[in-house]
Amino acid sequence: MTGMLNRVDLPLLKVQNLSKFYGGTIGCHDINFEVAEGEVVGIVGESGSGKSTLLKCIAGTETPTNGAVYFNSLFGFIDLCQADEILLRKINRTQTGFVTQNPMDGLRMNISAGGNIGERLMANGMRNYGQIRDIAREWLDKVEIDLSRIDDLPTTFSGGMQQRLQIAANLVTDPKIILMDEPTSGLDVSVQARLIDVLRKLVSRLKLSMILVTHDLAVARLLSHRLYVMKKGKIVESGLSDQILDDPREPYTQLLVSSILKP
Amino acid sequence: MDAILNIVNISKDFVFHHQQGTRLQVLENFSVKFYPSQATVLTGPSGSGKSTLLRMIYAGYRTGKGSIFVRHNDRLVDMGKADPGVIYEIRRHTIGYVSQFLRVVPRVSALDTVIEPLIARNMGESKARAKGKQMLERLRIPENLWHISATTFSGGEQQRINLARGLIAHYPVMLLDEPTASLDPENRKTVITLIREAVAAGACMIGVFHNRSDQEQIADRTLDMSGLKRRQEASA
Numbered sequence: 001m002t003g004m005l006n007r008v009d010l011p012l013l014k015v016q017n018l019s020k021f022y023g024g025t026i027g028c029h030d031i032n033f034e035v036a037e038g039e040v041v042g043i044v045g046e047s048g049s050g051k052s053t054l055l056k057c058i059a060g061t062e063t064p065t066n067g068a069v070y071f072n073s074l075f076g077f078i079d080l081c082q083a084d085e086i087l088l089r090k091i092n093r094t095q096t097g098f099v100t101q102n103p104m105d106g107l108r109m110n111i112s113a114g115g116n117i118g119e120r121l122m123a124n125g126m127r128n129y130g131q132i133r134d135i136a137r138e139w140l141d142k143v144e145i146d147l148s149r150i151d152d153l154p155t156t157f158s159g160g161m162q163q164r165l166q167i168a169a170n171l172v173t174d175p176k177i178i179l180m181d182e183p184t185s186g187l188d189v190s191v192q193a194r195l196i197d198v199l200r201k202l203v204s205r206l207k208l209s210m211i212l213v214t215h216d217l218a219v220a221r222l223l224s225h226r227l228y229v230m231k232k233g234k235i236v237e238s239g240l241s242d243q244i245l246d247d248p249r250e251p252y253t254q255l256l257v258s259s260i261l262k263p
Numbered sequence: 264m265d266a267i268l269n270i271v272n273i274s275k276d277f278v279f280h281h282q283q284g285t286r287l288q289v290l291e292n293f294s295v296k297f298y299p300s301q302a303t304v305l306t307g308p309s310g311s312g313k314s315t316l317l318r319m320i321y322a323g324y325r326t327g328k329g330s331i332f333v334r335h336n337d338r339l340v341d342m343g344k345a346d347p348g349v350i351y352e353i354r355r356h357t358i359g360y361v362s363q364f365l366r367v368v369p370r371v372s373a374l375d376t377v378i379e380p381l382i383a384r385n386m387g388e389s390k391a392r393a394k395g396k397q398m399l400e401r402l403r404i405p406e407n408l409w410h411i412s413a414t415t416f417s418g419g420e421q422q423r424i425n426l427a428r429g430l431i432a433h434y435p436v437m438l439l440d441e442p443t444a445s446l447d448p449e450n451r452k453t454v455i456t457l458i459r460e461a462v463a464a465g466a467c468m469i470g471v472f473h474n475r476s477d478q479e480q481i482a483d484r485t486l487d488m489s490g491l492k493r494r495q496e497a498s499a
Contacts, residue, residue, distance in 0.1 A: 036348050193369040200368075204382070222368060226347055240347060242323040249325075251280035258281065 010072050012037045012177060012209050013058070018067030020053050026233040027053035031067070033228055033235065035177065040203055040210040042224030042241065044217060044256070050233035051213045052101075052181055057081075058211065059098040059179050060088060071096070071177075093123050097170030097178040101185060103162035107154045107169065113140065114150040116169045124173055139168040143198055160191035164198060171202065177209040184219055196222055217260055221245055229253045265334070266296035267436060267467045268320065273329030273343075275315055289315045293329075295486065299435065302458065302468040304482040307489035313471045316488070317438045319343075320469070321360045322350050333357060333436065355383050360438040361429030365421040367413045373424050374399065374409045380432040398427040401453060418445045423454075430457050437461060439470035443477050455480050 011034040020027035028050035035041050043051045056062035058069050060080055068079040073091050080088065092098075100106040107116050117136040126132055137147055143164040145157075154162050163183055170178055183199070184192040196219060203210055203223070214220050220227055220241065227244040229237040229252065237250040248254045275290040289312040297303060305313040318324040319342070320331055326343030333340055335357045340349055354360075359380070368376065374395050381391040399409055402423040408416065413424050426442050439458070443451050451474075458481055462468050472478050478485070 039347070039351075197368070197370040200371075225351060239325065240322060240350065242318075242321075243325050246318070247277075247324040249278075254280050 010070075010077055011035060012039075012072045013211075014068075014070040015054075015058065016068045016070065018054070018057060018069065019065050020050075020057055020062060021065045026050070027062075028057070028230070029233045031235060033238070035209050035211060037072075037176070037209055038207045039226065040212060040224045042212045042214060042220040042227045043230060044214060044220050044227055044244075045230035046215060046256075049230040051230050053233075054230070055179055055181050055211065055213045059096070060092065061098070073176075093120060094173050095176050097173075097175045099163070099166050099170055099178060099180045099183055101182040103154070103159065103166045106166045107162060109153065109155050111153070112151045113145065113154060113157070113165055116154065116165060117172050120169060120173050135172060139172050140165075142202065143168045144194065158191070160187050160195060163187065163195055167198070167202070171206070171208075174206070175208070177211070180210060180212045180214075182214055183212070184214070184216060192219070199223060217245060217257065229256065264298055264300075267299050267334045268297040268469075269330075269332040269339070270295050270297075270316075270320075271330045271332070273319065273331060274327050275312070275319060275324065276327060290319075297436075297467050297469055299465050299467050300462060301483045302462045302470070302481050303484045303486055304478045305469065305471050306478065306485055306487050311488040313488055314440050317360065317440050317469065317471070320436075321354070321358055321438055323360070355380070357434060358436040358438065359429050359432060359434035361425055361440065361442045363422075363441045363444060365413060365425035365428075367416075367421065369414055370412055372410045373404065373413045373416070376413060376424055377427045377431060380428060384432065394431060395427070398431050401457070402427050403450060403453070419447060419450065422446060423450060426454055426457070430461060433461065433464065433466070435466060437466050437468045437470075439468065439472075441471050441473060443472055443474060451477065 013035040015031055015033050018031040019029045031054055043054065045051050053062060057064040064081055069081055070077055071080050071091065073095055075087065114133060114136040117139050118132040121132050121135060136150060140147055140150060145161055145164055154165055157165065184195055187195065200223060202208065212220065212223055224241045227238065227241050228235050229244060231252045237244060237248065237253045244253060245257055248257045271294050272292050273290055274292060276286055276288045279285045305316065307313055315324060319326050322342045331342040333342055333353065335353050340353065374392065377398060378391040378395040381394060404420060404423060413421050416424065422442065422445050443454055446454060455477065458468060470481065472481060
């Protein structure tokens with residue numbers, strides 16, 4: 001793409017005073033944070049702490065009640081909550097990715113694995129079938145899915161494979177940031193390890209930014225540069241990952257860290 | 264020579280909210296300077312703040328009061344206040360930290376674990392691998408272990424992988440927290456040689472070693488931390 005407008009002096013993503021209420025219930029409240037280019041930021045907390053709500057507001061699948069989500073896109077530093085539909089669709093197709101907790105929500109289960117990867121390329125105007133198939137193959141290989149499975153439906157895949165396919169389908173257009181909602185939670189431990197390994201490699205090779213929502217502090221430590229701790233819809237503590245996990249200050253963070261086996 | 268690390272009036276306490284608010288004062292108004300080409304061994308009983316100091320320098324622990332200035336790209340950066348992006352860069356290029364235990368990542372081979380700091384500096388993979396193999400050879404890790412994950416390695420083998428990873432990238436400041444605890448005499452000797460080579464090449468090394476003879480062989484300078492103020496008091 002030509003005419004890059006993104007500003008190097010600004011963060012890649014900036015969430016400002018963001019709140020989401022469901023009637024009288026707080027989803028998340030007055031959230032402020034930034035993500036730099038190439039940075040992996042983890043959001044941790046118990047279920048119900050508002051982490052997934054926050055992520056959905058950033059991804060645009062929920063509309064926040066208040067606040068802004070600024071994204072340093074190729075079209076300028078824009079508030080995704082105020083951007084018009086067409087621009088938003090363009091950005092979501094090319095510059096951001098969203099990996100859902102349940103792969104069935106993020107994949108099209110009635111088209112092949114190769115088709116799931118190719119779809120995003122076609123949405124960006126690529127028409128050459130052979131080229132699309134080559135790129136799909138390349139991506140299956142990167143996420144360690146056997147190439148012989150390219151024409152199989154995702155329904156025939158294991159949970160771990162589906163999740164890796166979802167990651168490939170999101171990364172194929174070379175986004176700047178990827179949002180992940182509990183990507184490892186439904187998986188067996190050995191399958192989790194593989195997914196984490198694949199993710200670590202991709203993030204470091206592609207210099208990708210990531211917001212990772214997880215309740216698993218070991219996963220958070222392995223993947224994240226920085227962590228935000230959420231409780232009852234608010235951020236209670238933030239810092240470098242080792243600061244949060246080895247030197248927690250807030251009572252809630254201390255409880256969270258001391259409640260688990262050593263991450 | 265100018266100090267590479269200047270620690271000014273730092274204090275550190277820990278408050279344990281779920282243990283009756285117990286407060287542990289580990290360091291109070293502590294100042295010290297460290298220089299290039301110098302190995303400093305920290306001594307003192309458990310709890311005197313040796314590991315805490317190392318972790319504060321690395322910004323793994325937050326600095327309560329005071330400043331920790333490190334010379335990075337010819338300017339002084341306060342590790343307690345620097346932006347995260349600057350800290351990542353300092354950890355990539357200027358300060359290395361070797362903990363007592365290796366944090367093993369499943370599925371990542373021993374060799375890949377060792378060369379990760381070089382890859383993070385954008386060194387080409389083949390060059391990094393060649394350096395990694397040299398390091399593993401020096402530390403006597405059998406070749407048949409290089410390509411498997413360190414998950415199943417013995418304590419001593421894991422510690423050597425950890426050291427290889429910490430020493431491979433030649434950081435100007437090296438922090439070593441009991442890295443020789445479970446090594447046999449031969450490997451211990453190799454590690455001491457590696458440390459002395461790094462210091463001879465200009466590194467500032469600060470470490471904790473419990474073995475008296477390790478301390479004597481490594482130290483240009485000994486910093487006794489046992490006299491530092493330390494109190495434990497229950498808050499009301």
